[in-house]
Amino acid sequence: MSRARLRALSETQVRRVLGAGGMLIESGGQWRAYRSQDARLSAAGSLSPLIAGRLQDEGxxxxxxxxxxxxxxxxxxAPARAAIPPPARLLEGxxxxxxxxxxxxxxxxFISKPADLARLKAASQRFQVDMRQASAAPARPGERRPPGAGPxxxxxxxxALQAAIGLDRFRQLESLLIxxxxxxxxxxxxxLAEAEACKTALSALMALIAAYDLAVRAAR
Structure with missing residues (x-):
């Protein structure tokens, strides 16, 4: 299997791949999701061991x-039936x-709150980077990576983040940011009801910011 960089998948995306007849393979320290049961085909993406462990623990x-x-x-x-988009003439422009x-x-x-926007961006980007790195293959012998950049x-x-904010919020962050x-x-x-989505997502993001702030202070 190629070591080409793959996109990191959320748990929901992994479940969809599996539900449509795909599979997971752990090889060389990296978990990959395939849309079929033929590993010769390109992988749909990679997933963190956290997600793989959850799926196994939950049966x-x-x-x-x-x-x-x-x-x-x-x-x-059965894969969900693809929605048929409305005719282009019915859409604006x-x-x-x-x-x-x-x-x-x-x-x-958050545009009108630059300080809060900066914290939100920083925490979100850190989560996305951690998810990508955790889903990546380990370094090969002789390969050099920046300190702290390994899976x-x-x-x-x-x-540690999942333990701090809880599994439900962690899954919400995967859905929101991955x-x-x-x-x-x-x-x-x-x-949830769609009307509750924004409030719930914002609560998860605030929990992420608070957890990362605590981690930064603890490291000082």
């Missing part, structure tokens, strides 16, 4: 008896509009 996946390094969904779910992520909506509300260090930070879904998608994944 959502099991090892393939014939190939125990492969993990399959306990129940295969005659073009299909790109959905706006809930995170972008929240960021726009083990990132995984340690994420594990999946980058709309308010409707976030609400569906979090099991």
């Amino acid at each position: 959502a996946v099991h090892a393939d008896p014939q190939r125990p390094w492969r993990f399959l969904a306990i129940e295969r779910l 005659g073009r299909r509009q790109k959905p706006v992520s809930l995170f972008d909506t929240i960021m726009a509300d 083990e260090t990132a995984l340690s930070r994420l594990t 999946h980058s879904g709309t308010a409707k998608a976030f609400a569906r994944e979090a099991g």
Whole structure:
């Protein structure tokens, strides 16, 4: 399998891959998700060991008896039927509009609060970087990486963060910052009414900022 850089997936994205008949493989210290059960094809993305561990602990996946390094969904779910977009002429300007992520909506509300916006950006970017690094393959012999940039260090930070803010909020952050879904998608994944999405997402982001602030102060 190639060591090409893969995009980090959220738990929801991993579950969709599995539900459509895909699989997970752990190889060389990296977890990868495949859309089919043929590892010769390109991987859909990588995932952190935190997500892989959750799925195993919850019994959502099991090892393939014939190939125990492969993990399959306990129940295969039918892929959702693709929505048919409305005719372009019905959309403003005659073009299909790109959905706006809930995170972008929240960021726009902070424009008038530059100090809070800076803290929100810093915490969000740190979470995204940690998720990417935790999902990456370990360094090869002789490969040099900046201090603290390895998957083990990132995984340690994420594990501490999950313990500090709780699994539900951690999953909400994955949906918000890794999946980058709309308010409707976030609400569906979090099991909320759409009207509650923004408030819940903002609460998760504030918890992220507070946890990172505490970590910074503790490191001093």
